[in-house]
Amino acid sequence: MSVTRREAGPGARGAGAGAGGGRPPLLRTLARALPVSPALVLLVLFLAGPIAYCAYIAFTDLQLTGQAESSFNGLDNFRTAFADEAFLNAVWLTLVFTVLSSLVGQNTLGLALAALMQRASKPVRTLTGGIVVTAWVLPEVVAGFLLYAFFRREGTLNAVLDWLRLPSQNWLFTLPILAVSFANVWRGTAFSMLVYSAALNEIPKEITEAAEVDGAGGWRRMWHITLPMIRRSIGTNLMLNTLQTLSVFGLIWVMTRGGPGNRSQTLPLFMYEQAFQKSMIGYGTAVALLLLVVGSLFSLVYLRLLRTEV
């Protein structure tokens, strides 16, 4: 079909009928845009609406109970936040959690597994792939319980450490943020592994073989040939991992509830506690808005990475 059409004006997605030719272009545009409308209505009401509402109540002192109406209080919530030790603690823990589990853990381990899979024998590849992917497919809460059991004092990790004659400890108490980070690595590595496996499969064999003939060792090949060739996948994967990790709630909630104290309380858990356990919806939303802004920035970078493909 060669279609030359006028651009539809703003708000053009509305009523109209059919999709025949011979109509004035504007009407035809409307008719063609009609199928988009159910999705658009849902997205505007249930996604854009809450985001706009979020941006509004973040600047009010809305509370859960006992208050007839909320009032606008400007930047107070944000001032409170940046003076709040607990908030800064949550920011720090979120940073630790993201760097440890997403950037270092999932990404590196996923790449390592994908690279090993290129060389390993088929049964081992299938077995390992199956196990790692199962960890990923499990519902978040189930994964949380499995790792809770794994890290508890009476759990599997300590049993293994005892068997290796290494000192054991109560991981969820001594190093809760490390435990939940490992949990997130366990749960999320499969995604990176699959992305990198797909990327590595697309590298032409001739190139790596040529380098091998020229005497480049395994590490040199990895550094000078493989990594540059899959850099786009690395960028995409890092973005998606980070965005996913920023919004982890259920896993940490099940394992530690953010505790002990607030030593594993990342921003989503902090936001939840402020909004519901302390009834400060306005303050909780201000924190949510900050999280949303950080997420949006990552999202924009991600869009730039995919720029050529849309």
Next chain:
Amino acid sequence: MAARTTPRPRPRPANVRRARRRHAADAGLLFAAAAFVLPLAWVVLSSLDPHAGLKVKVPDGVTLDNFDAVLEPDITFTPLLNSLVLCGGATLLTVVCAALAAYPLSRFRSRLNRPFLLTILFATSLPITAIMVPVYALFVQVDLIDTMHGTIFFFAASQLPFAVWLMKNFMDGVPKELEEAAWTDGASSFQSLLRIVLPLMGPGVGVVTVFAFVMMWGNFFVPFMLLLSPDRMPASVSINDFFGNRGTVVYGQLAAFSIIYSTPVILLYVLVARRLGGGFALGGAVKG
């Protein structure tokens, strides 16, 4: 690189070197597999163990008592039914809306396509967790809190961006020529979408459906925030009752319930992975 002249004392034949390398890779992978399998082994073994604890051990005799104990209406069947209603309803809504929306985006050229798609792609990566507090506040105001349909609408909206994006990419793969014949015969766009395009992109629709369903089935935060009554809770929230409400935690039953609750999504994943030739469709789709 060619100028390197370090003489190799004893050049090994390539196949020996390759075999060695394969063994090393196998060993590395098996080590990783062993580490990853421990928590999974716990859930399987504990579910069969009459005296399950927190660590992986050989069961003291195999029993199905744990499964028997949890297969009660208010422990298993009601939450699973709630999950099914929520996720099934929302998946249906998502897939129908996404298919309709993808059609004009894929078939007609318009200056609005690009901005719309960019917005959609932007929305796919927004952290939904962050907007749950305002969604809760909004739902209280419009009386959608603690309703199944409210939760279904929100679920569908949260999955729609990715579903539209995937669906549009799959639809681009169906050649337009096939439809043109139908158009000449007087079929409307809607008819050709329903009769020609969707049947031809069956696997794509399957991937979108399964992906949306799996994401919602595992989602804990959305129903945890938007539903209040215990009898409406899906399995992702009710599983927490094994802690706290019932006194001491019976780990064997928790494990048994975890298995029952996880089985559908694992089966769906296997189904999709098989249909698409083992290759990973979602990873590929995410790349664009």
